[in-house]
Amino acid sequence: MGLAAVAMVAVLSSCGKTPQVEIDAANAAIEAAKTAEAAVYLPAEFAAVQDSLNAVMTEIAAQESKLFKKFGPAKTKLASIVTLANQVAANTATKKDEVKGEVANLMTSIKTVIEENGKLIPKLPRGKEGAAVIEQIKADVATVDAAVVEAQGLFDKGAYMDALNKINAANEKATALNTEVKEALTKARIKF
Amino acid sequence: MRLKKVWKKRILFAAILALIPLVIVLLVWLVPQPPKGEVEYARLVISQATSNSAAIYSKKLYGEAKAFYDSAMVNWNKENERFIYFRNYEKVASFAELSAKKAEQATKVSKNNVTDLNILLKHKMDSLNKMVGMINKYFTAYPLSDEVRNRISKGKMLLKESEVAFKKGQFADANKKITESELLLTDSYKIATTSLKEYFNSYPVWKNWIDKTIKESRQNKSYSIIIDKYSRKCLVYLGGVRKYEYHVELGKNWVGDKRVRGDKATPEGMYRITRKLGSNKTKYHKALLINYPNETDKEEFRKEIAKGTLPRSAKIGSLIEIHGDGGRGIDWTEGCVALTNSEMDVVYKIASEGTPVTIVGSTVNLNQLLD
Numbered sequence: 001m002g003l004a005a006v007a008m009v010a011v012l013s014s015c016g017k018t019p020q021v022e023i024d025a026a027n028a029a030i031e032a033a034k035t036a037e038a039a040v041y042l043p044a045e046f047a048a049v050q051d052s053l054n055a056v057m058t059e060i061a062a063q064e065s066k067l068f069k070k071f072g073p074a075k076t077k078l079a080s081i082v083t084l085a086n087q088v089a090a091n092t093a094t095k096k097d098e099v100k101g102e103v104a105n106l107m108t109s110i111k112t113v114i115e116e117n118g119k120l121i122p123k124l125p126r127g128k129e130g131a132a133v134i135e136q137i138k139a140d141v142a143t144v145d146a147a148v149v150e151a152q153g154l155f156d157k158g159a160y161m162d163a164l165n166k167i168n169a170a171n172e173k174a175t176a177l178n179t180e181v182k183e184a185l186t187k188a189r190i191k192f
Numbered sequence: 193m194r195l196k197k198v199w200k201k202r203i204l205f206a207a208i209l210a211l212i213p214l215v216i217v218l219l220v221w222l223v224p225q226p227p228k229g230e231v232e233y234a235r236l237v238i239s240q241a242t243s244n245s246a247a248i249y250s251k252k253l254y255g256e257a258k259a260f261y262d263s264a265m266v267n268w269n270k271e272n273e274r275f276i277y278f279r280n281y282e283k284v285a286s287f288a289e290l291s292a293k294k295a296e297q298a299t300k301v302s303k304n305n306v307t308d309l310n311i312l313l314k315h316k317m318d319s320l321n322k323m324v325g326m327i328n329k330y331f332t333a334y335p336l337s338d339e340v341r342n343r344i345s346k347g348k349m350l351l352k353e354s355e356v357a358f359k360k361g362q363f364a365d366a367n368k369k370i371t372e373s374e375l376l377l378t379d380s381y382k383i384a385t386t387s388l389k390e391y392f393n394s395y396p397v398w399k400n401w402i403d404k405t406i407k408e409s410r411q412n413k414s415y416s417i418i419i420d421k422y423s424r425k426c427l428v429y430l431g432g433v434r435k436y437e438y439h440v441e442l443g444k445n446w447v448g449d450k451r452v453r454g455d456k457a458t459p460e461g462m463y464r465i466t467r468k469l470g471s472n473k474t475k476y477h478k479a480l481l482i483n484y485p486n487e488t489d490k491e492e493f494r495k496e497i498a499k500g501t502l503p504r505s506a507k508i509g510s511l512i513e514i515h516g517d518g519g520r521g522i523d524w525t526e527g528c529v530a531l532t533n534s535e536m537d538v539v540y541k542i543a544s545e546g547t548p549v550t551i552v553g554s555t556v557n558l559n560q561l562l563d
Contacts, residue, residue: 047242051238054238055232055235057265058228058235058265061231061268061272062228065223065272065279067276134522135338136332136341136344139341142342142345144349165353165357165360166353169349169356172352173349184521184522187519188521
């Protein structure tokens with residue numbers, strides 16, 4: 001009878017197979033979302049998918065510990081994780097495009113402001129080259145130019161989020177400079 | 193007898209049948225239970241830590257929590273590979289417990305760090321913006337080196353970038369940028385204030401000249417002119433009382449005394465008007481020529497030549513005037529003092545040959561100025 005019981009345990013405990021194919025599919029879908037930079041553009045959504053997989057893996061391990069295994073619900077959950085991860089990857093691509101577009105728009109608008117600044121600064125009173133006010137404006141203009149180059153470099157590398165922060169700051173600064181130069185020209189009674 | 197045997201067999205069969213579920217129950221009951229609850233809890237608190245950005249603001253603890261969780265899962269799977277009744281989940285439970293503990297700490301530390309960083313960043317932004325305000329107020333028109341100007345510009349840009357990151361809740365990035373900004377701005381501000389302090393060492397001398405000039409105006413009930421270079425003011429006194437106050441523009445190197453011809457500096461000293469030049473005698477609307485260089489200036493110039501701080505070929509400046517054509521919002525003269533034409537008309541009218549013109553770095557001391 002003892003032998004029979006052991007044989008029964010062996011048979012019963014080997015019932016139900018780990019859903020390895022489904023686990024691999026879920027891992028692959030999450031990896032794809034990661035490659036799409038979901039952690040950068042949609043961090044909360046990406047973390048939620050990862051957490052869902054961790055929860056299912058706990059459930060699978062718990063089933064593996066049982067005498068009578070049942071992987072049906074885990075398989076269903078793994079299938080939803082694949083769907084969710086694919087959705088996050090798709091949403092990431094959309095978000096990335098949005099940020100890219102925003103950076104591109106800011107790049108265009110800042111170039112317009114920089115061009116205008118470039119035309120206005122030489123109109124500041126002549127013969128005062130080296131004057132402190134102009135020197136500071138020139139230094140600020142050079143810093144904005146450098147920030148735009150840096151932002152362009154980040155944009156070209158596909159680091160749109162970093163580029164967005166940089167170009168936002170540069171844009172604010174360039175606009176402030178434009179106002180400052182226009183005020184100085186107005187004060188000096190120079191038409192622009 | 194045969195019937196008795198049959199019954200015996202039936203009873204035995206029934207007993208075996210009754211024993212099977214008992215054995216099954218016993219077998220199930222004997223299976224070691226994994227610490228599912230503990231592992232689940234660890235996962236939940238790690239998830240909370242992730243939501244609280246512990247990966248950024250409590251990196252070490254968060255990393256440890258995740259490592260312990262991974263160890264729990266690895267050990268759990270390893271135990272599951274053993275024969276069911278030989279499994280031991282103690283290590284799994286221990287790792288899960290440690291993981292949860294670290295994750296709880298990570299959440300707490302992360303929350304505290306975010307709160308502290310938020311306060312710190314706001315404070316730093318306020319103080320750096322104030323510093324930028326001070327730089328703009330006191331040093332925009334103050335001659336500083338290109339290097340200092342560039343550092344100020346970079347510092348201002350980094351401050352702006354920090355503010356952009358802060359608005360998006362990216363406190364770690366904001367902190368990185370503001371630290372770089374702080375270094376650049378604080379350093380530049382220190383250099384600029386040191387230079388200003390050195391310049392203001394001459395204040396006692398200026399104060400003496402100012403007092404003498406006002407005293408003369410009071411005693412003679414006459415007009416006296418004081419030029420305050422730092423605040424860009426032309427102060428006209430009558431009978432020792434300030435009557436007019438106008439904004440002036442100077443030479444680009446206005447800090448310090450004039451030393452040599454062409455240095456674009458406005459001299460400092462006690463002078464007098466030597467000649468009035470009407471609109472037909474100057475290209476700057478109207479002008480009042482002063483007696484620069486006076487004897488003191490000539491003596492200083494000779495001393496500098498003798499000491500070798502000026503080349504032997506250097507020539508002393510001349511033709512320093514108060515003139516019109518000002519109001520450009522910038523220091524543009526070769527060392528003269530420029531007023532707007534309408535204000536020049538007033539000063540030209542009240543001035544005569546011999547009217548005192550005292551030019552000083554500042555009419556107030558540095559502490560009053562910075563206050």
